[in-house]
Every structure is written in structure tokens, then in C-alpha cells.
Amino acid sequence: MSPRRSVAEARLTRERILQRGVAVASVEGLEGLTIGQLAADLGMSKGGVLGHFSSKPALQLAVLDAAADAFLRIVWRRAEPEQPGLPRLRAACEAWIDYLEHERGIFPGGCLFTTAAVEFDARSGPVRDTVARLHKLWRRLLATEVRTAVTAGELPHDTDPEQVAYELVGLFMALNQEIQLFAEPQAAQRTRNALNRLLAAG
Template sequence: MSPRRSVAETRLTRDRIVERGVAAASVDGLEGLTIGQLAADLGMSKAGVLGHFGSKEALQLALLDAAAAAFARIVWRPAELEPPGLPRLRAVCETWIDYLEHERQIFPGGCLFTTAAIEFDARGGPVRDAVARLHKLWRRRLVAEARTAVATGDLPRGTDPEQVAFELVGLFMALNQEIQLFADPNAAQRTRRALHRLLATAEHQQ
């Protein structure tokens, strides 16, 4: 076997572990994920799984990075093409709803970041720090778009961008719960109604 092929196969195996790990963690949580079950699902030994990461904590961090990349691809990139401010913020909300409703293959247990935020909010350590960092990065992006919407007059003067981002995050955490815990078929539409009130244009609020 050539060194190049060996590296490629190692990378492919690592990617398989991460893909399966993200799906499992969305159901069982990052802490609830067991190396033994993950190894069994993949037809590998526990040592074979851990050999690619070194520790369960390193695996958890790799799963968060992979989930963040998937979230960015599904939620942010399609909306990124819209004009900055309110048009982009509305587009982000639509792709965010679609992500929570339909991305069962990647996240069968719902949004991994929502699960991880609840699971690690009272813990310390690198995984908790990584979860908090990713949530803060996303919230800053929402704040930036809300601030642009205020500057362009699409949201009323005096609107607090931080408050807009705070309420958006709360709405989507609620949406994830309504879908996952209650299987509410009206959850997405309820969210859209709440978004319409929150993101009403300056013209409608004057």
C-alpha cells in the first residue's frame, strides 16, 4: 500500500467516524455518545475509533466542528447570497427552519448545537467552551445582520440588534423542541408568524 493511499484511507475512515458520531450525538448527546456503540455501528474496534482522535473529548470537539460545517453549509451559505440586512436575515430564518425540519439524515435527533448547549451549559472544560464559542459566533452573525437592517431603515430606528438576535435564538430553540419533543406539525408555521412580528419592517411599525 502506498503512503498516499494509506493517508487517504485513514482520512476516509476518520470522516466515517465523524459522520456517524454526529448523527448519534444528535440523539444521545455528546456525553451520552459511547465509543463502544460507535465502534459497533461502524464495525470497528474501540481502539480503532479512538486511534483517530486520541480521546473521547477530542472526538467530541471533532463532532462539533463537523456539525458547525454542516450548519454553515445548510443554513448560512444559501442565505449569504441575499443582500445584507433584513433580506439576508429573513433568508437565514427560512433556511434555519428547513434545517430543523428536514435534516434528519445528518441530525436524526435534531439540532446538535441545541442538544449540546443544554447538555454542557453547567459544565466546564474544552467541550463546553467550544459549544459556547460556536453559539456566540452565530449570534454575532445575527446581530450584524440586524444592525445592518436598522442602518438601512428596514428595521425601526432604536431597534436593539442584540435583542433581535436573542429572540431569534429563543424562537429556534423552541422550534427544535416543538419538532423533536412534541412532533407538532404546525411548529414551522408558528415560528414564521413569530418571525413576522419580530422582523416587521419599519413601514409596518411606524
């Protein structure tokens, strides 16, 4: 086997582990993610998984990064081509609804980041810090689009971008709960109704 092929195969194996890890963590939480379970699910030895991730925290961090990449691809990349400001913000919110309502291929248990926030909010350490960093990054992206919308006159001039981003995150955490815990069929439409009020033009 050539070194190049060996590296490529190692990369593919790592991607398989992470893909399965994201799926498991969305259902079981990051604490429910174990090297033994992943090895069994993928038909690998524990040593094979440990060869890519030296510890459970390292695996958790890598899964978070992979999940963030998937989330940005599913939600943000769909909205990014839209005009900056309110059009892009509304497109991102619609893609976010679709992600929570229908994305079960990558996240069979719903939003991994909502689960991780509840799991780690009272803890300390690098996993908790990464969860917080990813949430702050997303909130910053939302606030930037709100700020652009205000500058363009698409939202009232006295709109507080940080406040709107805060409310958007709360609204979508509620949507995840309504879908996952209550299987509420009207949850998506209720969210759209709330968005229409929150993002009403001045």
C-alpha cells in the same frame, strides 16, 4: 500502499467516524457518544477509532466542529447569496426552519447544538466552552445582519441587534422543542408568524 493513499484513506475513515458521531450525538447527546458504540456501528475496532480520537473529549470536540460545518453549509450557505441585511436574515431564518423541520440525514435527532447547550450549560471544561463559542458565533452572525438591516433602513433605527439575535435564538430553541418533544405540526408556521412580528420593517 502509497503514503498518499494511506493519508487519503485515513481522512475518509475519520470523516466516516465524524459523520456517524454527529448522527449519534444528535439523538443520544454528546455524553451518549462512545468510542465503543462508534466502533460497533462502523464495523471497526475500538483501537481503530482511538487512532483518530485519543479520548472521548477529543471525539466530542471533533464532532462539534463537524456539526458546526454541516450547520453552516445547510443554513448559512443557503442564505449567504442574498443581499446583506433583512433579505439575508430572512433567508437564514427560513433555512433554519427547514433544517429543524426536515434535516434528518445528518441530524436524525434534531438540533445537536440545542441538545449540547442543555447538556453542558452547568458544566466546565473545553467541551462546554466550545458549545458556548459556537452559539456565540451564530448569534454574532445574526446580529451582524440585523445591524446591516438597521443601517439600510430595513428595520427601525432604534432596533437593538443584540436583542433581536437573542430573541431569534430563543424562538428557534422553542421551535426545536415543539418539533422534537411535541411533534407540533403548526410549529414552523407559528415560528414564521413570530418572525414576521420580530422582523417587521419600520
